[in-house]
Amino acid sequence: MKKIHLILLVLIAVAIAVLLTFLKGASTYDTIETARNKPGKFVHLMAKLDKTQPVEYDAIKNPNYLSFTAIDTTNVSIKVVYHNPKPDMFELSEKLVLKGKYTDGYFDCQEIQTKCPSKYKDDMNAAKKNLQANTK
Amino acid sequence: MEYTGEHLLPGQLGHFFIVLSLVSSLVASFAYFRSSQTAGLSEITDHWKKLARYAFIIESISVFSIFAILFYIIQQHLFEYKYAWQHSSRSLEFKYLLACFWEGQEGSFLLWSIWHCVLGLILIRTAKKWEAPVMTVVSFAQFALATMITGIYFLGWKMGSNPFQLLRDSGVLDNAAALHINMDPSQGLIPDYLASIKDGNDLNPLLQNYWMVIHPPVLFLGFATTIIPFSYAVAGIWKNGGGEWTKLTMPWALFSAAALGVGIMMGGMWAYESLTFGGYWAWDPVENASLVPWLVLIAGIHTALIYKSTGYSLRSTYVFYFLSFILVLYSTFLTRSGILGETSVHAFTDLGMNAQLYLFLYIFIWLPALLAAPTLKEKWMVIGLSVLLVLATYFLKINSLALISCLLGLVWAAYFVSKQVPAVKKEEETSSREFWMFIGALVFFLSAIEIIVKTSLPVINKLFGSSIAPPEDAEFSYNSIQVYVAIITGLLTAFTQYLKYRSTTRSYFWKKMAIPFILSVIIATLILVFGNVNYTRKGPGFQIAIWIAVACAAYAIIANAAYIWLGMKGKLRIAGGSIAHVGFGMVLLGILITSAKKEILSNNLNGIPAPLGPKEDPRENLTLVKDLKVDMGKYSLTYLGDSMHPRKQLWFYKVRFQSKDGKEDFLLMPNAFVNYKGNEGLMANPSAKHYWDHDVFTYITSLPNPDNKDTASFRPSTIKMGDTIFYSKGYIVTDSLQTRGDLPESLFGKDGRLYELPMKIFARTGSIYSVRSKLAFAKGDFVPIADTVTAESLVIQLQKVNPDKTIELGVKESNALMKYVTLKAFKYPFINLLWAGVLVTALGLLISMASRIRRRREM
Structure with missing residues (x-):
């Protein structure tokens, strides 16, 4: 066997190992049900804010504590705790991507991504609305 | 139906050229294919090749015409075209009109296609016997790109998206009742609907940056x-x-x-200067x-x-x-x-x-x-x-x-x-x-x-x-692997040039390599000992990997720089490869040092919480109250105020940086789009102070809510001059009242007077402010002119001067007065090393290209 083939094999083995460790460390998109089944594992939860339940946030008492109820498409809900200030447009969001872990009966969230009618995109729907408002 | 005010000719011309470019690129590909099949690799110009050339030239003219027409439409603000309406507006500066052009997908395909035309025309002149087969592929790619902008229905499939689509055909206006006959969206548009469309939808504010004007053409040249x-x-x-x-x-x-x-690194520059990724x-x-x-x-x-x-x-x-x-x-x-x-x-x-x-x-x-x-x-x-x-x-x-x-x-x-x-x-x-x-x-x-x-x-x-x-930390999952790529490639670029093709004797290698190697060891040691390259957040393993990578990058720079003299005898004209490698080493070193030594300056030491976006850490964002000096590392920061762009919702925030040793005093003006186009919130653009060895970089992360109405009211008290009034955070001492009578009659009437009351405010914080509150008596009325001390959230107003020389002073304390900005600031060390490295790499590649073209001519 040529040396170059040997090195090739080693490098490919390393590449495969790298990708496998990546997959092991990779997170998953989960529903609330499946997230409950793997406590302590970092997951992405796709849900939305349950507006029928109270949102607990008092900026004066503790600006870094937000607690609310999230509900997903399968209608399962869960209490979420977020140790950061409340994100902008939180109540207006259509969808939330909650990154964190399930622990002791609640979802310990590290990062909230709010999916709003986007401000970065050239949102054509928003543009249409603007147009309608401006031409009235 | 005739509509008034529309300019339909440019669109019709544009569409004609789109179809022409589609057909001619197909003809060119087929003719070049036939030519390469019949004539093979030969310089003979058969009739297929001749036809193909004409077709490609027509195709190039068409693409350039499409480009020019679309630019004309944007530049003339012809909002009857969806492309102009969707991507531009009248308030846009001229330089950003090109950025509008490539904001849309159709525009960027056109840009790509234009570069292919230029390259194709050069290849027709230079490729000689390779022309036919090579141009078959290029022409066919042009055909594929042309389909992307046709917008024609083909067997029920919509092929591409036409940049010359009219706004009224695009569906955007379908629900705007005011534009329809009888205000009924189910009926047709009113003939002068265009008169109601006064402005376009504007360019995405993130793209309103000069890098966005030049970065896409260069990047697409690279792609093409x-x-x-x-x-x-x-x-x-x-x-x-x-x-x-x-x-x-x-x-x-x-x-x-x-x-x-x-092109890629210009995109990086754009991200660095206009986005708030923090890098x-x-x-x-x-x-x-x-x-x-x-x-x-x-x-x-x-x-x-x-x-x-x-x-x-x-x-x-x-x-x-x-x-x-x-x-x-x-x-x-x-x-x-x-x-x-x-x-x-x-x-x-x-x-x-x-x-x-x-x-x-x-x-x-x-x-x-x-x-x-x-x-x-x-x-x-x-x-x-x-x-x-x-x-x-x-x-x-x-x-x-x-x-x-x-x-x-x-x-x-x-x-x-x-x-x-x-x-x-x-x-x-x-x-x-x-x-x-x-x-x-x-x-x-x-x-x-x-x-x-x-x-x-x-x-x-x-x-x-x-x-x-x-994964949890997506960036680290790349960094943790690519750091080893940096180590290996750094090392390989360093020593490989010292080897000869086929085989090298050990003595030759070490004779040449010894000096650069020893030099690199010394310099790498110095960087690591004194450079303080510490990045402990990801554990000791990653830290050591970074140290090794820094040493390898330094080795790559030194060994290749040395090779220009040891191997090439200082002839820069032929040393393109070594120069490019030096640049690559500088890029590696720049990346490692900037990332490992990036420092957050804006530690929240005054403890004012501010509502922040989801990705911001409250500990890393500092709130500055207007006119109040705040400490931040070696600087004292003062927020001086804001100003607005004359034509759009873009605000500039003046922040004064003074170094505590008194040597530096400069202004940074980060800006932000606030509540842009009815979208709540802010989109911030950073501002940076550049030093040769580092950048201080800052951007706004939070602003007071402009809806905070001032609900507090004045608390009046009648006092004598020289009296003292208390407020919640200190006391006010009044001086004696001054009166001016010589006022222009046209403004103040006959008995016009202006009272001025100088005061001193002693705040509990130890600060003393001097304030003059004024009261005008004009045309029989008292007109108070309030004075504010923003830092104390205090408004003082002289309300009345009584005949018995007592005065009525109104004092108001309001939270809505607080003008503040919250910002995040970084120190980026050695960012210039990275930019210089990119330039040196590109220069090396171009020198190498030039020397190869020269050598071929000489042959």
């Missing part, structure tokens, strides 16, 4: 030029499977690497997708160099050049199909062209295999299988087949390459230059694979129905 090595490789395997073409395509490959590299690189899918073709192209350049000197590695050169263009197409698919939506900060509107984009990629993946097939029977097998697979994917709805069929096309092309391209049987010596160069190329290639597989997660999820999400 990758087609030349690709076409030559295809032509090579099609015509004889030899390697003569690698020499011809080398200057192009070097140019492409320079353009693409600079120039975020491993964002869009960034990755353009980096990967570059990595593979560099691998191809190195294997082509090996082939030139030794005859090894021709097969891998074929594969790398095929892949770099295919990866450009793949990155187009990724970024244009909207499939990345969830994972990218870049947003691209999905025009519903996924199938077409996929076909573009698919056809070019199978093209090398098709043309490489030696017999007609095999050619029909390739065509049959590729069509069968794509139909199966479409009709059986087997998603995973979409990927498998692409890979199959690549494997088949690789099979033909290995069958038809000769290879040297003898094994390379481990002491030879080619051995280590090949390993370097391979490491680059594997690094590209690692990046593209991770970036393709959303694609993989879609194809296989999995639900893999990015």
Whole structure:
């Protein structure tokens, strides 16, 4: 066997190992049900804010504590705790991507991504609305 | 129906040229194909070649005309065209009109197409006997790009998206009742609907940056030029499977690497200067997708160099050049199909062209295999299988087949390459230059694979129905691997040039290498000991890897700089390779140091909480109250006030930086779009102070809510002059009242008077403020002019002067007065090393290109 083939094999083995460790460390998109089944594992939860339940946030008492109820498409809900200030447009969001872990009966969230009618995109729907408002 | 005020001619002309470019590029591809079949590799101009040339020239004229017409429409604000309405507005500065042009997908396809035209015209003049086969591929790519902007329905399929679509045909106006007859959306538009559309939708504010004007043309030049090595490789395997073409395509490959590299890093500059990622690189899918073709192209350049000197590695050169263009197409698919939506900060509107984009990629993946097939029977097998697979994917709805069929096309092309391209049987010596160069190329290639597989997660999820999400720290998952790529490539670039092709004796190597090696060890030690490159957040393993990488990068810089003298005897004209390697080492060192030593300056020490965006850490954001000096590291910061752009909702915030040693005093003006187009919140653009060895970089993260109404009212008290009044945070001492009578009668009436009351405010914080409150008596009325002390949230108003010399003073304390900004500030050390490294790399590549063109002329 040529040396170059040997090195090739080693490098490919390393590449495969790298990708496998990546997959092991990779997170998953989960529903609330499946997230409950793997406590302590970092997951992405796709849900939305349950507006029928109270949102607990008092900026004066503790600006870094937000607690609310999230509900997903399968209608399962869960209490979420977020140790950061409340994100902008939180109540207006259509969808939330909650990154964190399930622990002791609640979802310990590290990062909230709010999916709003986007401000970065050239949102054509928003543009249409603007147009309608401006031409009235 | 006739509508008033519309300019329909430009659109009709534009559409005519679109169709013309579509037809002429198809004619050019077919004619060039016939010419290469009949005449083969020859310089004879047969009638097919002649026809093809005319067709390509017509196609180029059409593309340039489309470009000019579309620009005219944008520049004249012809909002009857959807493209102008959607991407521009009247308030836009002239320089950003080009940025509007490439904001849209159609515009960026046009840009790409224009570069292909320029390259094609150059190739017609210079490619000689390779013209026909090479231009077959280029013309066909032009045809594929032309379909992207046609907007024609073809057998019920909408092909492409027409940039000249009228706003009234686009559906945007369908629900705007005011524009319809009888205010009824189900009826037609009113004839003068255009009069109501006064302004466009504007350019996305993030793109209103000068980098956005120049970065896309350079990047697309890089993308476009990758087609030349690709076409030559295809032509090579099609015509004889030899390697003569690698020499011809080398200057192009070097140019492409320079353009693409600079284009990518200009994007990094844009991210650094206008986005708030907090940096120039975020491993964002869009960034990755353009980096990967570059990595593979560099691998191809190195294997082509090996082939030139030794005859090894021709097969891998074929594969790398095929892949770099295919990866450009793949990155187009990724970024244009909207499939990345969830994972990218870049947003691209999905025009519903996924199938077409996929076909573009698919056809070019199978093209090398098709043309490489030696017999007609095999050619029909390739065509049959590729069509069968794509139909199966479409009709059986087997998603995973979409990927498998692409890979199959690549494997088949690789099979033909290995069958038809000769290879040297003898094994390379481990002491030879080619051995280590090949390993370097391979490491680059594997690094590209690692990046593209991770970036393709959303694609993989879609194809296989999995639900893999990015890991907890997505950036680290790249960094933790790529740091080893940096170590290996740094090391290889450092010593490989000191090896000779074929084999090197140990004594020769060490005689030359000794000085640079010892020098590097000393300098790397100095950097590590005194440079304080500490990045402990990810544990000691990663820290050590960074240290090693820093040493390797320093070694790469020194060894290659030394080689210019030791190996090239100082002749810069032929030292392009070494110069490029020095630049690459500088890029590596710059990346390592800036990332490891990035410091957050804005630690929240005054404890004022502010509402922040979801990604901001409250501990790292500092709130500045207007006119109040706040400590931040070696600086004292004062927020001086804001000012607004004359024509749009863009605010500039003046922040004064004074260093505590008194040596520096400068202003930074980060800006932000506030509540832009009815969207709540702010979009911030940073501002930076540049030093030779670091940047201080800041941007706004929070502002007071402008809806905070002032609800507090004045608390009046009647006092004598010289009295003292208390307020919640201190007390006010009044001085004696001054009166002025000599006032212009036209303004103040007959007995006009102006009272002025000087006061001193003693705040509990120890600060003393001097304030003069004024009261005018004009035309029989008292007009108070309030004075504010923002830092104390205090408003004082002299309300009345009584005949008995007592005065009525109103005092108001209001939270709504607090003017503040919250900002985040970083220190970026050695960012200039990175930018300089990019320039030096590009310069080296261009010098190398020039010397190769010169040598070919001399031959």
